[in-house]
Amino acid sequence: MNCVNIKIDGKDYQAFEGQLLTDAAEENGIHIPTLCHFKDMFPPLSSCRVCMSKVNGKFKTACTTKVWDGMEVEVNTPELRDLRSSIVEMLFAEGNHYCPAxxxxxxxxxQTKGYEMGIAVSRFPHLFxxxxxxxxxxxxxxxxxxxxHCGRCVAQVETDDHQKVFYFQKRGHNTFVGMDYINEARLSKEQVFRAMDLCPVGAIIAKERGFAKTFGKRKFDYKSAVKYLEFESLKKHDFKAEESNGRKVVATASLAGCFGCHMSLLDIDEGLLDLVELIEFNKSPLTDVKKFSKRAHIGIIEGGIANSENYENLKLFRENCDVLVALGECAIWGGLPAMRNTVPLEACLEESYLNSMTGDQGKKLIPYHTDIPVISDKVYGIKDAVMIDYFIPGCPPRPNLIWSMVKAILFGTKEKIPYEDLKYD
Ligand code: SF4
Ligand code: SF4
Structure with missing residues (x-):
């Protein structure tokens, strides 16, 4: 095969003529993210579009573009990073992804692309x-x-006599992957496990292998193309809140969540000693102060909106805090409480109060009182109700991550967040 000269992001590299750009870049140590392509897959599926690059000034998917002599490629530009991130954000918002479960x-x-791209929140509303x-x-x-809908399973999974197991059914927004039950029953154990590994997400799970790997042994636990993310305050905040004895004022709240994010905040351990030198807690379950006694520089919200009280509390925080931070997945997009969003509210209430093993059996009563907050039709992330300035990802976010980001926001420092700190599940 002939060698050709190509330029990627202004630097000279060599590749084999006709090689796919994704593979040529990878061999030269440049990672172009993709969710449907894997090395040496031909023809490429080109379904996810995450590898979008610019070739001689034109947008092209790198998995379908063959290299030629003199080709000039852009991969790592702000425009392309944003474009790729928007595709991955769309995939998160379009499906129901409850990673911890x-x-x-x-x-x-x-999930790994999300971490590597530093996606804390999807810019698109979740469809649920x-x-x-x-x-x-x-x-x-x-x-x-x-x-x-990457198509990997459809293209690659087959029986020994080359019968397909998966196939696309319906079209457009209604497309889904159907299965041939007769052919799938003929797969060997190795073929079943390969199908699960081939699926880039958790859509195909081998019945014998769910949750088989312990933490630390999973494929992406420590491996990543990205070693750390840089985080700095988006703007130098012109705080209206007044300092208290030289300390910034912080308020926190827990809405529809499990309080795990607050527990993680407490896990800063000895960092808490530094913290109390620098900040004063006002309204917060940590201090048991119920009302704002002064304006806060920063409000930190755990949990999403599941009822009218959550919404009122959130509005109060927006009015009384200069900067509002969504802490953890429930605040960001609903998190685990949002698992109820795919089930009608009536069915949830019936299951909890009328059919529950722990309920008062035979007592057909769904509690109602004007003092009980009105339950919302769905669980919402807090950005759906008020303007949020920052998002700290995690379930719960790691203590170091919380502290690094809060410090950066309050004091305008630039923090390097290691991949391990950003990664959660
Ligand atoms: S780990 Fe599961 S829930 Fe999380 S992004 Fe992957 S497929 Fe979705
Ligand atoms: S089931 Fe998995 S491999 Fe098949 S199309 Fe969906 S995401 Fe891709």
């Missing part, structure tokens, strides 16, 4: 569509909520 967590390519889970097959269960 997913057997693929830690081995999932979508009720999609089917299919447990009927002998070897797999399929969660259609997590499928990103």
């Amino acid at each position: 997913c057997a693929k967590s830690g081995d999932c390519e979508l 569509e009720a999609r089917k889970k299919d447990y009927k097959a002998k070897n797999f269960y399929i969660d259609h909520s997590r499928c990103i």
